[in-house]
């Protein structure tokens with residue numbers, strides 16, 4: 001019998017526990033889930049709480065009730081993981097040994113990571129909605145709000161559910177209008193990005209929606225501190241945005257045990273393979289949900305697709321074989337746009353958000369990147385789907401390989417497309433054997449077994465050790481290759497392209 | 502993806518002018534790129550650029566401002582002074598690395 005320990009009993013941890021228990025008997029695989037407490041939160045509901053759409057008790061259920069028989073739920077804080085010795089230590093002194101480990105502890109908002117983020121105005125004029133407590137306090141603050149400067153602000157990326165701050169802004173605009181104080185309110189959206197959203201097409205569409213609703217957009221804002229006395233947020237380049245009510249999304253970090261265990265990067269995210277979610281440094285650790293470094297949205301929908309891929313690969317991993325299924329980074333996000341309408345955004349590692357329709361069986365086609373009432377209803381229905389189907393591991397009417405049927409794909413990404421491959425998964429020195437990378441293109445036929453990578457990496461990869469380079473450290477060898485322009489069919493421009501910053 | 506002549510050498514870039522091949526860069530080219538966007542490089546600039554190059558080599562991803570600050574030990578305020586306006590993008594451009602991911 002093998003032992004598998006799942007750290008975190010949130011969205012990803014609960015889903016994978018259900019699927020594993022259904023697929024393997026207790027004699028084959030002992031399953032343990034570790035979490036802090038017995039309260040499972042429906043986090044997407046935090047967005048609606050400040051506007052009175054939900055009551056707090058609708059968003060919390062017991063973790064136990066979502067885990068099947070034969071899964072051991074341990075309620076305690078994780079202290080650290082000793083990966084070489086395959087042991088998890090809990091803060092009460094217990095030790096759990098494992099053969100396989102799933103890290104599903106997600107990311108959490110850390111207001112104190114910003115100077116002034118734990119100042120005297122917190123809970124008074126400085127608010128958030130990324131925890132249940134914060135969302136409840138914000139509901140109170142909104143009820144007391146009589147107009148003035150309302151600022152919605154993102155500290156830094158990545159955050160879980162990157163569309164939630166925009167949705168909050170749209171819903172706030174509607175709420176202010178319905179309460180007769182829109183005229184008296186200056187609404188500003190402040191982001192560290194250079195537009196309303198990350199992906200060019202979506203950024204343009206959503207930016208237009210902001211301006212149509214009379215919402216001011218402040219971009220490229222890298223926050224230095226929240227000035228609690230002046231009630232302003234201050235950027236490193238000395239821009240100041242004053243507020244009467246600040247709704248800030250704090251820095252999102254993985255839990256500290258990740259750092260204590262030496263498993264994470266500078267945001268306590270565990271570096272993992274883009275396609276298999278296998279930890280780069282430890283082949284017996286998989287990272288599911290928000291806690292890894294997938295270059296796609298941190299969202300429940302992504303966790304769901306990733307868990308499916310994990311389940312397809314796990315038999316091979318148990319058998320010591322190569323993992324042949326690859327995740328394509330597919331994300332689906334419903335975006336509330338206010339006034340009972342919503343948009344649906346879909347994209348993956350390679351494809352920009354597209355317009356068109358998304359064929360959702362049972363619900364019917366949903367309009368992509370276009371406002372519709374059905375999208376809004378689908379978002380509200382998601383709470384039911386979450387509690388009753390998603391967590392319990394029941395099949396959902398979506399597929400985990402993106403289908404481009406019925407979608408108009410716009411090529412607006414070329415301007416800022418990443419020239420380097422999105423796959424940041426150079427095999428780590430500890431990885432057992434170099435494996436061919438599975439295909440992650442949205443393939444028309446579903447399975448993508450064992451095909452080698454579409455194209456080799458264009459750059460030689462100097463050894464990808466986890467060691468952190470120091471600024472004074474030696475540079476990697478620089479072979480100074482030029483381009484052989486005689487073999488290059490693309491035109492050679494006579495002068496450099498000067499970027500516009 | 503266009504190829505452009507920079508300092509008598511053909512260099513692969515993307516539509517915005519960011520280099521697309523890690524190994525086509527050298528410090529001389531870095532100085533030329535800096536000049537193009539109106540920057541005069543000091544020793545401190547070079548320390549930042551060398552950190553970025555070495556960090557990229559290990560991760561295949563351009564360091565964010567936060568990472569450059571926490572791991573490289575450069576204050577974010579200082580990075581704004583050295584590469585005014587949009588430091589993350591300017592640093593990547595001069596270091597011949599992809600624009601840092603806006604994240605998703």
Ligand SMILES: Cc1cc2nc3c(=O)[nH]c(=O)nc-3n(C[C@H](O)[C@H](O)[C@H](O)COP(=O)(O)OP(=O)(O)OC[C@H]3O[C@@H](n4cnc5c(N)ncnc54)[C@H](O)[C@@H]3O)c2cc1C
Pocket residue numbers: 007008009010011012013034035036037043044045046047076077078079104105106107129130131160161164255256257288289290291298299300301302303333334
């Ligand atoms: C405001 C908001 C709106 C959102 N809206 C949407 C949406 O509309 N659609 C969508 O798909 N997604 C949405 N999301 C994102 C979604 O909730 C997350 O992506 C998803 O919950 C990630 O699952 P996870 O299992 O990785 O992490 P979580 O579900 O957060 O679970 C992590 C678990 O780990 C536990 N844990 C952490 N540290 C420790 C420790 N040291 N010891 C023990 N246990 C620990 C936590 O208690 C928690 O239960 C939203 C999120 C927020 C905050």
